[in-house]
Amino acid sequence: MASGVQPxxxxxxxxxxxxxxLALRRLRRNRTALxxxxxxxxxxxxxxxxxxxxxxAGTTPSKNHLSDTVVVDGRTEQVVTFDGVPIAPTWQKxxxxxxxxxGRDVAVRLLYGARNSLFIGIAAALxxxxxxxxxxxxxxxxxxxxxxxxxxxxxxxxxxxxxLLGVAxxxxxxxxxxxxxxxxxxxxxxxxxxxxxxxxSVVYLARPIRGQVLxxxxxxxxxxxxxQGAGPLRIMFGELLPNLVSxxxxxxxxxxxxxxxxxxxxxxxxxxxxPPEPSWGTMLAEGITLLATSPHLTIVPGLMLVLTxxxxxxxxxxxRDALDPRGKVRPEHG
Amino acid sequence: xxGSLRGLICLSLASVAISGLTACxxxxxxxxxxxxxVSEATNGGRTGGTITTAYTSFPDYLDPALSYxxxxxxxxxxxxxxxxxxxxxxxxxxxxxVPGLAEAMPDISHDGRVYKLRLRxxxxxxxxxxxxxxxxxxxxxxxxxxxxxGSSFYQSIEGAEKYxxxxxxxxxISGIETSDETRDITITLTEPDERLPYILAMNFxxxxxxxxxxxxxxxxxxxxxxxxxxxxxxxxxxxxxxKVPAFDVPDQATGKLDTINVEVVKNRxxxxxxxxxxxxxxxxxxxxxxxxREVRARYTGTRYAEFVTNSTYYYFLNHDVAPFDNAExxxxxxxxxxKRSLARLFGGLLEPGCxxxxxxxxxxxKIEPCPWGDPTAxxxxxxxxxxxxxxxxxxxxxxxxxxxxxxxKALAEYLSDVLNDIGYKARPRIIxxxxxxxxxxxxxxxxxxxxxxxxxxxxHPGNFMFLxxxxxxQPTNNQNFGxxxxxxxNEILDAASRNADIEEVADDYARADRxxxxxxxVAAYGHRELTVFYSDRIxxxxxxxxxxxxxxxxxxxxxx
Numbered sequence: 001m002a003s004g005v006q007p008x009x010x011x012x013x014x015x016x017x018x019x020x021x022l023a024l025r026r027l028r029r030n031r032t033a034l035x036x037x038x039x040x041x042x043x044x045x046x047x048x049x050x051x052x053x054x055x056x057a058g059t060t061p062s063k064n065h066l067s068d069t070v071v072v073d074g075r076t077e078q079v080v081t082f083d084g085v086p087i088a089p090t091w092q093k094x095x096x097x098x099x100x101x102x103g104r105d106v107a108v109r110l111l112y113g114a115r116n117s118l119f120i121g122i123a124a125a126l127x128x129x130x131x132x133x134x135x136x137x138x139x140x141x142x143x144x145x146x147x148x149x150x151x152x153x154x155x156x157x158x159x160x161x162x163x164l165l166g167v168a169x170x171x172x173x174x175x176x177x178x179x180x181x182x183x184x185x186x187x188x189x190x191x192x193x194x195x196x197x198x199x200x201s202v203v204y205l206a207r208p209i210r211g212q213v214l215x216x217x218x219x220x221x222x223x224x225x226x227x228q229g230a231g232p233l234r235i236m237f238g239e240l241l242p243n244l245v246s247x248x249x250x251x252x253x254x255x256x257x258x259x260x261x262x263x264x265x266x267x268x269x270x271x272x273x274x275p276p277e278p279s280w281g282t283m284l285a286e287g288i289t290l291l292a293t294s295p296h297l298t299i300v301p302g303l304m305l306v307l308t309x310x311x312x313x314x315x316x317x318x319x320r321d322a323l324d325p326r327g328k329v330r331p332e333h334g
Numbered sequence: 335x336x337g338s339l340r341g342l343i344c345l346s347l348a349s350v351a352i353s354g355l356t357a358c359x360x361x362x363x364x365x366x367x368x369x370x371x372v373s374e375a376t377n378g379g380r381t382g383g384t385i386t387t388a389y390t391s392f393p394d395y396l397d398p399a400l401s402y403x404x405x406x407x408x409x410x411x412x413x414x415x416x417x418x419x420x421x422x423x424x425x426x427x428x429x430x431x432v433p434g435l436a437e438a439m440p441d442i443s444h445d446g447r448v449y450k451l452r453l454r455x456x457x458x459x460x461x462x463x464x465x466x467x468x469x470x471x472x473x474x475x476x477x478x479x480x481x482x483x484g485s486s487f488y489q490s491i492e493g494a495e496k497y498x499x500x501x502x503x504x505x506x507i508s509g510i511e512t513s514d515e516t517r518d519i520t521i522t523l524t525e526p527d528e529r530l531p532y533i534l535a536m537n538f539x540x541x542x543x544x545x546x547x548x549x550x551x552x553x554x555x556x557x558x559x560x561x562x563x564x565x566x567x568x569x570x571x572x573x574x575x576x577k578v579p580a581f582d583v584p585d586q587a588t589g590k591l592d593t594i595n596v597e598v599v600k601n602r603x604x605x606x607x608x609x610x611x612x613x614x615x616x617x618x619x620x621x622x623x624x625x626x627r628e629v630r631a632r633y634t635g636t637r638y639a640e641f642v643t644n645s646t647y648y649y650f651l652n653h654d655v656a657p658f659d660n661a662e663x664x665x666x667x668x669x670x671x672x673k674r675s676l677a678r679l680f681g682g683l684l685e686p687g688c689x690x691x692x693x694x695x696x697x698x699x700k701i702e703p704c705p706w707g708d709p710t711a712x713x714x715x716x717x718x719x720x721x722x723x724x725x726x727x728x729x730x731x732x733x734x735x736x737x738x739x740x741x742x743k744a745l746a747e748y749l750s751d752v753l754n755d756i757g758y759k760a761r762p763r764i765i766x767x768x769x770x771x772x773x774x775x776x777x778x779x780x781x782x783x784x785x786x787x788x789x790x791x792x793x794h795p796g797n798f799m800f801l802x803x804x805x806x807x808q809p810t811n812n813q814n815f816g817x818x819x820x821x822x823x824n825e826i827l828d829a830a831s832r833n834a835d836i837e838e839v840a841d842d843y844a845r846a847d848r849x850x851x852x853x854x855x856v857a858a859y860g861h862r863e864l865t866v867f868y869s870d871r872i873x874x875x876x877x878x879x880x881x882x883x884x885x886x887x888x889x890x891x892x893x894x
Binding site: 062063064066067080081082083084085101102103171174175187188270274275276286289290291292293294 | 603622623624625626627630675677678680681712738743744747748750751752764765766769773
């Protein structure tokens with residue numbers, strides 16, 4: 001069972017809990033991974049608390065305060081000066097992390113941006129996982145023409161620079177939205193970047209899944225299931241899928257991290273989250289012009305992005321080490 | 335043409351001296367005055383030397399038939415002199431159309447359709463070949479044949495549309511008759527166009543040799559008649575403007591510097607730093623926003639200056655689509671926008687105001703008090719909310735359009751926030767800048783409201799007021815984004831457009847401007863300012879001239 005590939009049938013039931021227990025024990029011993037996992041949970045909690053902080057700060061993420069003033073240490077200061085320089089962090093309720101060029105509260109936007117990033121990251125990773133498992137399993141199990149069509153399609157997707165593909169899709173869909181049969185998504189919906197990221201990421205998981213299925217389909221427990229009269233669907237989803245769980249889990253955390261990074265990049269380039277919704281990527285893009293006078297505009301969202309991706313990556317590595325100590329599953333990054 | 339002509343900017347003019355046009359021909363008195371203006375403008379500062387200037391991007395074209403950006407025009411004016419041109423002077427005087435390669439201002443027929451000009455004697459291009467009257471027709475053919483952005487200006491010439499439709503480069507334009515012997519040029523229009531002198535003064539009409547190919551010549555710009563010539567063109571990297579010693583056209587500036595190296599430096603922060611350190615002698619674009627404060631504080635009056643341009647910035651409010659088909663709803667927007675806030679979005683480089691016409695334009699009369707509130711004070715948002723309520727449009731969804739460049743994007747987000755504040759459900763819609771005018775100018779888009787701006791093509795109020803002229807509305811490529819169609823404004827503009835004497839119709843344009851603002855047809859909020867920033871080597875005191883059409887006059891620059 002060291003490979004993490006666990007046949008489900010043949011008196012294995014008493015053993016089912018053991019690999020999971022082993023993995024949990026290994027994960028508990030990995031303090032670094034647990035620490036970063038806790039950091040990620042804290043970031044999620046902060047994101048969930050965004051409306052609460054907005055209430056405390058007395059604003060909303062898209063509220064402009066261009067000509068307003070705020071009292072800091074007894075002095076009245078302009079939120080944005082006449083020459084367009086926004087206020088630096090006040091470390092108080094209003095403009096805790098300063099304002100942006102539109103006079104919006106950076107802390108509030110940061111937390112709402114976190115909600116968007118996490119929503120897109122997790123939703124995209126879920127969609128990617130479903131699509132990739134489906135395609136990888138079909139290709140690996142049926143081989144032949146099915147494999148050829150799916151694998152070559154994935155190769156085509158693999159050949160495109162992900163960011164360019166994402167930008168091209170993002171820009172074109174942002175204007176007209178997406179209409180596929182009954183599915184209709186408006187151009188400024190968060191689902192547009194979510195779908196784009198989900199689709200362009202499929203290849204990263206589908207290929208390893210296919211590889212594993214190609215190997216698993218030759219195992220005795222699959223032969224046994226086939227001999228018992230199980231059809232392809234039952235074998236794929238009843239026999240093979242449970243043996244792919246560890247791979248999927250390892251990849252999932254990394255897919256989320258990758259999706260958050262890609263969302264930030266797309267938003268930075270104007271092809272991701274659309275205004276007035278905040279995103280760490282758009283916050284970075286807006287702040288870059290004032291790097292010298294208002295470094296907080298880039299440092300704050302940049303730091304959040306680094307912490308989130310770092311925590312997911314390190315926690316994801318920890319999960320992989322726990323589930324797959326011999327390192328058979330190695331995610332490939334595009 | 336706001337997209338392609340984003341940077342085509344000008345400063346104040348108080349008198350656009352087309353007045354004596356109909357009566358003129360070569361008025362000696364005018365010529366003397368012109369000569370005096372040039373000698374005054376060129377006084378002071380030493381001649382010779384080389385400077386380096388920095389542009390953020392390479393001009394769109396280095397071909398006079400095609401260039402339609404401020405970067406391009408600034409250099410074009412030093413290389414190509416049209417038949418008519420502008421004085422090398424600041425302010426109102428610089429907006430005066432004067433003879434360039436033509437001996438005098440045109441003789442205009444009584445029906446306003448026929449313009450007669452005569453080329454000066456003995457003119458040669460920078461390569462030494464003679465300038466012929468027939469080169470002018472070739473020049474206009476190139477503009478039309480290459481589908482230049484400026485081609486629409488010349489379609490009022492008789493036979494121009496047929497020439498385009500035929501698609502044969504060598505075909506004749508029936509409305510242009512030339513004689514190389516007598517140097518006469520006769521232009522016949524399909525109908526009177528009071529703007530023609532300005533149109534002839536645009537660089538599109540600057541004559542080039544008759545054998546210049548019918549294709550983009552940016553890699554190897556054709557020779558012109560001007561104080562400088564293009565040399566060492568490095569596409570997307572830079573080019574040199576080298577003095578033409580033989581250039582000697584009466585009343586035209588000859589240039590002081592021997593060579594002007596134009597370099598493309600994409601990073602404005604680096605440009606600013608290099609200018610501070612005297613590695614660059616002039617930067618064309620404003621310093622990076624995060625450096626502006628320091629530059630203002632340290633160099634204003636010695637190396638740095640700001641100028642209000644002939645531009646207008648406004649929000650269009652679509653009269654054909656709810657909720658802004660309701661006058662009260664439009665008034666509410668005008669009341670609610672805070673012009674002090676909007677100026678901040680430009681880093682302070684915006685002159686807040688409520689006029690639609692810019693301050694430097696003939697016909698500008700400052701509207702005081704502004705009907706919707708003092709531009710320098712906080713807006714009455716409560717009153718705006720009340721108006722929205724009473725208009726019965728509260729709660730309606732509004733999409734605010736903007737493009738993906740920093741300021742338009744921020745401006746769309748700002749208006750969206752304001753609309754939410756006064757009772758609408760607004761969201762910004764940001765689209766790519768290159769398709770923005772075509773998108774909001776397409777009736778099918780039914781754009782409710784959004785960012786709009788305009789920089790002059792030439793210093794004439796009609797070049798602004800057509801943006802709110804009901805007669806200019808068209809289903810696609812519509813520039814009247816808000817479909818403003820006020821019969822009174824239309825009537826005034828129609829009458830004014832038939833009078834070539836701008837002095838006589840200035841009051842009419844002022845009235846149209848006032849009606850535009852008082853009718854809340856648009857939400858006008860100000861006029862863009864631009865900057866000049868020089869190295870310590872430049873003689874700021876004597877040799878820097880801000881021209882109302884071409885911005886910095888490169889022929890006036892000199893070293894200390």
